[in-house]
Amino acid sequence: MQEVIQVNVFEKNENPNKEFELESLINTAGGKSVAKISQVISKVNPAYYIGSGKVSEIEDIAKKLDVKTVVFDVELSASQLRNLEEKMKLHVVDWTTLILDIFAQRANTKEAKLKIKLAQLKYQLPRINKWFAYLSRQSGGIGTRGPGETMLETDKRAIVRDIRSLEEKLKDLEKTKSVNRKSRDKILNISLLGYTNAGKSTILNNMLKIFGKEKYVYSDDLLFATLDTSTRRLDFSNTKVTLTDTVGFIDNLSKELNDSFLTTLEEIKFSDMLLVVIDSSYDIETQLKTIDKALDDIDVGNKKILYVFNKIDKIENDTLLLGYKRKEEKIYISAKNQDDIIKLKEKIVDVIKDDYIKVKMKIPYEDGKVLDYIMTNYDIDNKDYDESSSILEFDISKKDYNKYERYIEKN
Numbered sequence: 001m002q003e004v005i006q007v008n009v010f011e012k013n014e015n016p017n018k019e020f021e022l023e024s025l026i027n028t029a030g031g032k033s034v035a036k037i038s039q040v041i042s043k044v045n046p047a048y049y050i051g052s053g054k055v056s057e058i059e060d061i062a063k064k065l066d067v068k069t070v071v072f073d074v075e076l077s078a079s080q081l082r083n084l085e086e087k088m089k090l091h092v093v094d095w096t097t098l099i100l101d102i103f104a105q106r107a108n109t110k111e112a113k114l115k116i117k118l119a120q121l122k123y124q125l126p127r128i129n130k131w132f133a134y135l136s137r138q139s140g141g142i143g144t145r146g147p148g149e150t151m152l153e154t155d156k157r158a159i160v161r162d163i164r165s166l167e168e169k170l171k172d173l174e175k176t177k178s179v180n181r182k183s184r185d186k187i188l189n190i191s192l193l194g195y196t197n198a199g200k201s202t203i204l205n206n207m208l209k210i211f212g213k214e215k216y217v218y219s220d221d222l223l224f225a226t227l228d229t230s231t232r233r234l235d236f237s238n239t240k241v242t243l244t245d246t247v248g249f250i251d252n253l254s255k256e257l258n259d260s261f262l263t264t265l266e267e268i269k270f271s272d273m274l275l276v277v278i279d280s281s282y283d284i285e286t287q288l289k290t291i292d293k294a295l296d297d298i299d300v301g302n303k304k305i306l307y308v309f310n311k312i313d314k315i316e317n318d319t320l321l322l323g324y325k326r327k328e329e330k331i332y333i334s335a336k337n338q339d340d341i342i343k344l345k346e347k348i349v350d351v352i353k354d355d356y357i358k359v360k361m362k363i364p365y366e367d368g369k370v371l372d373y374i375m376t377n378y379d380i381d382n383k384d385y386d387e388s389s390s391i392l393e394f395d396i397s398k399k400d401y402n403k404y405e406r407y408i409e410k411n
Contacts, residue, residue, distance in 0.1 A: 001032040004069040004093075005062060008038040009050060021250075022073040022095075024197070029102050031071070035061050048087070049080050059088045071098055096123060099250070111173050118166040125159050187233070187377075188241045188352060188397075191268040194277035195287050196248025199310040202335040203277065203344070204245045210341060211235055236349055240377055244271065249290055265298055272399075273304040273352065280332070281314035304328075306351050308344065310335050356395035360409045363390050370404065 004026060008019050023033045039054050048055050049072070058070060069091045076084070076094040084092045093101075100123065103116040192200040211234045234241050246265055268274060274295075278287050307330040331347045333340035363371045371390055374380075382393040401408070 001030060002069060003034045003065070003067050004031045004071050005035045005037060005058060005065070005067050006033045007050070007058065007070060007072045008036065009072065009074045010038060010040045012040060012042065018073055022071065025098055025102065026071055029098060029105070031069070033071075034065055034067060037061070047080065047083050049074060049076055049084075055084065055087055059090070062088065062090055069093060111170070114166055114170055114173070118163060118170070121159050121163050121166070125156065125163070188239065188273070189244065189271045190241050190273045190275060190348065191244045191246055191271040192275045192277055193246045193265065193268060194249065194291065194308075195279055195282075196250055198248065198277045198279040198287070199335040200245050200248065200277045203275075203308070203310070203341070204243055206335060206338070206341045207234055207243060207345065210338065211345060236345055239349055239352060239379075241348075241352075243275075244268075249287070249294065265294065268300055269298065271300075271303065273306065273348070274300065275306050275308050275348070277308045277310050279311050280309045281311045284309075304351055304354070306331065306348060308333060313337070352397075353395060356397055357401050359394065359396050359401065361392045361394070361396075361404065361407045362409055363392065363407050364388055365390065367407075370407065374404075 006019075006022050006026060008022060010018065019036065019038065023036075026033050037054065037058055039050050041050065045051055062068070062070065067090075070084075070088065071093045073095050075096045076092070081092055081094065084090075100116065100120050103112075103119070192204060194200055234243055246268065276291055278284055305328040307328055309330060309332045311334060312332050313334040313336070329347070329351050331344060333344055335341065361374065363374070365371075365388065374392060374394070378394045378396065380392050380394045384391040396404075
């Protein structure tokens with residue numbers, strides 16, 4: 001593993017858990033933090049972001065430990081990166097570059113790879129502009145014209161061209177996904193969302209173990225263990241559902257990265273229900289605020305939401321946990337506990353059926369596909385027959401009530 005020095009920059013009263021988050025990201029990227037430097041700042045140093053004394057301290061530690069790379073938990077400007085590398089003679093990686101590196105490692109599908117490449121290019125483009133402006137200011141135009149200027153302008157045009165090309169490819173992929181969604185239209189769609197490493201993939205895999213037949217999704221105790229949206233079918237008795245695992249949330253994303261991240265969550269717009277998974281052992285308030293904001297930004301509409309407070313086996317005092325009041329339904333589980341997974345399944349079914357309507361439906365024998373759909377997807381309370389039809393009594397969803405209203409007998 002590559003040894004690095006991690007640098008945490010804190011504003012006054014900022015969450016101290018940032019230190020552990022950066023260390024986890026470094027581990028996920030294949031590195032090992034051998035020294036931790038931190039500084040509380042009230043004002044950003046335009047040259048180095050941190051103070052010059054702290055820069056010298058990092059330089060000394062790097063020499064003693066023979067470390068060649070420094071990782072910051074903030075986004076650095078092009079000039080700050082250049083100044084730090086020239087001063088310390090070390091490779092400097094900022095927060096956004098680190099996350100992009102992990103994204104590039106973890107993306108497996110064509111769509112994920114395209115989205116990561118697009119995020120990288122959008123991150124590079126303004127930095128080229130800043131770099132060119134920096135050179136112009138420093139040298140008054142001398143040495144920035146001619147071939148150098150031409151190369152920068154050529155690079156900018158190439159990046160803009162690549163961005164447009166990637167956006168077109170992603171639009172084409174979205175059309176294919178739209179067709180796939182229509183094929184699942186008759187099945188209830190549930191999306192898992194929450195912070196990275198909150199346990200979403202573990203929940204999905206353990207659900208598959210008990211209620212599904214499809215292959216498992218990749219799961220590991222790492223941030224961004226996977227960037228790919230995975231959808232699996234589950235059978236909750238007569239309630240057929242698909243469960244979709246989405247990319248995990250993380251704090252302090254640049255605008256480019258945040259926009260890219262939100263596009264990966266677009267799938268949840270087409271879900272019937274959301275399972276918001278919270279890591280009960282880590283800064284619950286921040287998780288809830290970040291997720292709620294993302295849901296507002298995406299505009300998911302009036303969906304059913306179940307808050308799943310996971311990892312309760314890792315907390316000693318659940319008093320604070322129980323104090324988080326949400327208007328939506330909530331449940332407390334450990335995703336590694338089979339009984340809790342069964343409890344979660346039952347809670348999901350309760351939430352799904354909360355607004356179901358009791359009906360008596362008369363389906364003519366010639367409409368066999370409708371009868372098959374109802375029998376497959378609903379628990380039938382009473383079944384009878386006459387000379388022309390099957391007569392069923394059961395609870396039906398509002399969506400299907402409107403769709404099959406012509407078969408419903410009204411009193």
